[in-house]
Amino acid sequence: VKEKIxxxxxxxxxxxxxxxxxxxxxxxxxxxxxxxxMLALNPLFITVTWGAGGSTSEKSLDLAATCxxxxxxxxxxxxxxxxxxxxxxxxxxxxxxxxxxxxxxxLRGDPPRTEEYWTPNCDFNNAVDLVRYIKQxxxxxxxxxxxxxxxxxxxxxxxxxxxxxxxxxxxxEKIEAGADFIITQLFFDVDKFLNYEKVLRSYPQLSNIILxxxxxxxxxxxxxxxxxxxxxxxxxxxxxxxxxxxxxDDDKVKSLGIDIIDDIITxxxxxxxxxxxxYHFYCLNxxxxxxxxxxxxxVLLPIMDLHESVDNNDDAIASD
Ligand code: FAD
Numbered sequence: 001v002k003e004k005i006x007x008x009x010x011x012x013x014x015x016x017x018x019x020x021x022x023x024x025x026x027x028x029x030x031x032x033x034x035x036x037x038m039l040a041l042n043p044l045f046i047t048v049t050w051g052a053g054g055s056t057s058e059k060s061l062d063l064a065a066t067c068x069x070x071x072x073x074x075x076x077x078x079x080x081x082x083x084x085x086x087x088x089x090x091x092x093x094x095x096x097x098x099x100x101x102x103x104x105x106x107l108r109g110d111p112p113r114t115e116e117y118w119t120p121n122c123d124f125n126n127a128v129d130l131v132r133y134i135k136q137x138x139x140x141x142x143x144x145x146x147x148x149x150x151x152x153x154x155x156x157x158x159x160x161x162x163x164x165x166x167x168x169x170x171x172x173e174k175i176e177a178g179a180d181f182i183i184t185q186l187f188f189d190v191d192k193f194l195n196y197e198k199v200l201r202s203y204p205q206l207s208n209i210i211l212x213x214x215x216x217x218x219x220x221x222x223x224x225x226x227x228x229x230x231x232x233x234x235x236x237x238x239x240x241x242x243x244x245x246x247x248x249d250d251d252k253v254k255s256l257g258i259d260i261i262d263d264i265i266t267x268x269x270x271x272x273x274x275x276x277x278x279y280h281f282y283c284l285n286x287x288x289x290x291x292x293x294x295x296x297x298x299v300l301l302p303i304m305d306l307h308e309s310v311d312n313n314d315d316a317i318a319s320d
Pocket of ligand 1: 048049050051052053078079080105106107108109110125126127128146147148153154155166167170183184185186214
């Protein structure tokens with residue numbers, strides 16, 4: 001991933017997509033068909049999520065291997081390191097390597113829902129431990145990404161912990177341990193992202209780091225409110241009002257959603273002087289919204305006209 005990003009021309013922007021492994025075989029087949037069509041959008045890479053504690057390990061590895069080997073996509077496998085054991089991590093890294101996967105997004109993972117807070121295990125307590133472990137076991141074989149939080153990371157429901165100043169020393173630790181790029185948590189407040197970028201760049205260790213904003217296309221009002229709540233992403237008043245007023249009209253929400261994300265991309269592009277080279281879409285395995293954003297965006301300059309290949313079957317996959 002790092003090599004591909006660094007070899008882009010200065011006026012080129014990339015896009016990347018996050019997918020989660022569907023639960024059923026039928027869902028998996030549907031996703032592959034969709035993924036093949038999404039190749040036309042020309043993502044620089046795709047990422048495959050990892051269920052907390054390794055709960056989706058087999059399916060995540062299956063999907064990642066298929067994307068890398070069969071579809072020829074540069075694939076980033078997410079990997080979490082808490083509430084799991086070393087064998088699961090060793091197995092995942094070794095299978096990733098044997099399937100030609102060269103990129104890992106090294107994450108801590110969320111605490112389990114049943115516990116107020118989890119008990120750290122002795123091998124891995126934070127994402128940095130996983131970054132170090134991968135480096136120790138595999139040297140430079142894997143290009144490693146880590147997570148960043150434009151509004152600060154939140155553990156559980158305690159918003160008081162949300163502060164970028166608290167996270168930055170740990171982010172630096174992850175970079176110094178060998179991480180090559182950062183993908184951010186989703187956000188809708190572009191000013192918060194721009195401030196985050198500015199603060200990060202003021203640290204010498206982060207001044208040149210590849211920082212990839214994570215964006216979630218808005219598909220329905222319900223998904224939007226649920227996602228912002230779960231991710232603790234704040235929503236500027238104008239966006240909240242527009243979407244709330246349109247909430248009963250799905251088509252209106254979708255169309256506003258495209259404009260909102262397009263504005264965010266334009267704003268970032270205009271204020272970061274070529275330092276932000278691409279955008280990562282939390283596309284929730286859906287194709288249409290992301291295709292519409294890319295087709296609308298002057299920054300991402302339509303990579304291909306997708307209208308013909310976009311069907312109306314988004315919900316079938318989303319509900320898998
Ligand atoms: P860390 O970097 O370990 O940070 C977690 C918290 O601990 C932060 O508050 C940080 O300030 C603090 N901290 C860090 N290091 C230390 C230290 N050494 N000492 C004390 N405190 C420290 N979850 C999944 O389960 N599966 C996924 O596939 C997945 N994909 C994600 C993709 C992206 C792009 C993002 C942004 C998140 C993803 N998550 C995923 C969620 C992620 O696992 C959670 O947000 C998790 O709570 C934190 O992970 P982290 O890697 O940021 O942890």
